[in-house]
Amino acid sequence: MNPVVALTVAGSDSGGGAGLQADLHTFAAFGVHGTSAVTAVTVQNTVGVTGVHEIPPPLVADQIRVVVEDMRPGAVKTGMLASAPIIEAIGAAFRRHGIGRGGSVPLVLDPVCASMHGDPLLRADALSALRGLFAAATVVTPNLDETALLVGTRDQRDAARALLALGPAYALVKGGHGDGPRSRDLLTDGTTELWLDAARIDTGNTHGSGDTLAAAITARLAGGDSLPDAVAAAKRYVTRAVATSYSVGSGHGPVGHPPASDPVAPPGPAGPGSEAGAAPAAVGAS
Ligand SMILES: Nc1ncnc2c1ncn2[C@@H]1O[C@H](COP(=O)(O)OP(=O)(O)O)[C@@H](O)[C@H]1O
Numbered sequence: 381m382n383p384v385v386a387l388t389v390a391g392s393d394s395g396g397g398a399g400l401q402a403d404l405h406t407f408a409a410f411g412v413h414g415t416s417a418v419t420a421v422t423v424q425n426t427v428g429v430t431g432v433h434e435i436p437p438p439l440v441a442d443q444i445r446v447v448v449e450d451m452r453p454g455a456v457k458t459g460m461l462a463s464a465p466i467i468e469a470i471g472a473a474f475r476r477h478g479i480g481r482g483g484s485v486p487l488v489l490d491p492v493c494a495s496m497h498g499d500p501l502l503r504a505d506a507l508s509a510l511r512g513l514f515a516a517a518t519v520v521t522p523n524l525d526e527t528a529l530l531v532g533t534r535d536q537r538d539a540a541r542a543l544l545a546l547g548p549a550y551a552l553v554k555g556g557h558g559d560g561p562r563s564r565d566l567l568t569d570g571t572t573e574l575w576l577d578a579a580r581i582d583t584g585n586t587h588g589s590g591d592t593l594a595a596a597i598t599a600r601l602a603g604g605d606s607l608p609d610a611v612a613a614a615k616r617y618v619t620r621a622v623a624t625s626y627s628v629g630s631g632h633g634p635v636g637h638p639p640a641s642d643p644v645a646p647p648g649p650a651g652p653g654s655e656a657g658a659a660p661a662a663v664g665a666s
């Protein structure tokens with residue numbers, strides 16, 4: 381039976397802990413076939429990022445095109461987008477292929493600006509292009525360093541309000557980098573508020589945690605979950621991922637990717653490839 385498909389549009393982490401490598405591990409853990417459009421190759425290990433090579437924008441858009449035309453992902457995620465021209469090419473490709481709000485394929489937008497080591501992954505002049513992509517997102521998933529850059533506040537409620545004014549259906553503001561005993565993320569659509577709460581696990585090996593959370597949301601959306609259900613499942617998964625993190629190299633080790641306890645069921649007999657199953661699931665995109 382054909383599996384559900386998801387697409388990540390993200391940078392490569394040569395150290396294998398974050399970026400599209402973490403996304404593909406996460407998709408696999410949910411039983412979802414992962415596809416990728418590479419935006420940039422980073423020269424990266426557990427200690428930091430020492431180089432970035434951006435992929436030409438038309439090549440990024442072409443990777444999206446061939447995957448969408450042939451494999452019909454049920455949901456799409458973005459991570460490191462590197463530059464304004466790449467973001468503009470991606471935005472145009474999303475509009476063309478019905479990805480994001482206004483289309484039928486939900487979009488999870490993780491507004492990656494820097495690595496956990498503090499190394500930049502987005503050009504400083506690309507912030508406004510990134511904000512411009514928010515209106516297409518089903519959900520945006522910034523951490524507090526990113527909300528400070530994008531909307532000028534580290535308060536989770538204030539940040540969510542300012543993010544929603546930019547047009548996404550939901551904001552998920554992560555609180556994971558605080559020092560308290562709990563790890564609390566706020567999900568809101570402006571009307572309802574859901575606090576996702578877990579015990580903070582005492583480890584420095586959280587490389588790729590943000591990518592893993594957003595990729596898990598994407599996998600569950602591709603399987604047909606509502607956005608709140610997908611986020612709740614993803615929070616449970618990332619907590620297990622942090623709990624199974626490990627040391628490798630001399631810096632921050634990666635989170636683990638254990639098999640999901642609630643994998644995504646493949647579509648019924650009328651799966652992708654048959655006429656009836658050919659359209660991507662219209663879930664949570666508006
Ligand atoms: N030490 C930890 N223990 C438990 N959960 C964590 C821990 N660190 C991060 N998380 C969770 O992992 C997810 C990703 O958060 P975060 O690490 O802030 O993302 P990012 O990688 O974008 O900075 C969030 O749900 C966050 O609450």
Ligand SMILES: Cc1ncc(COP(=O)(O)O)c(N)n1
Nearest residue numbers: 391392398399495496587588
């Ligand atoms: C290519 C790429 N994408 C995303 C991240 C963010 O992950 P983290 O915040 O864990 O460093 C990264 N370091 N590299």
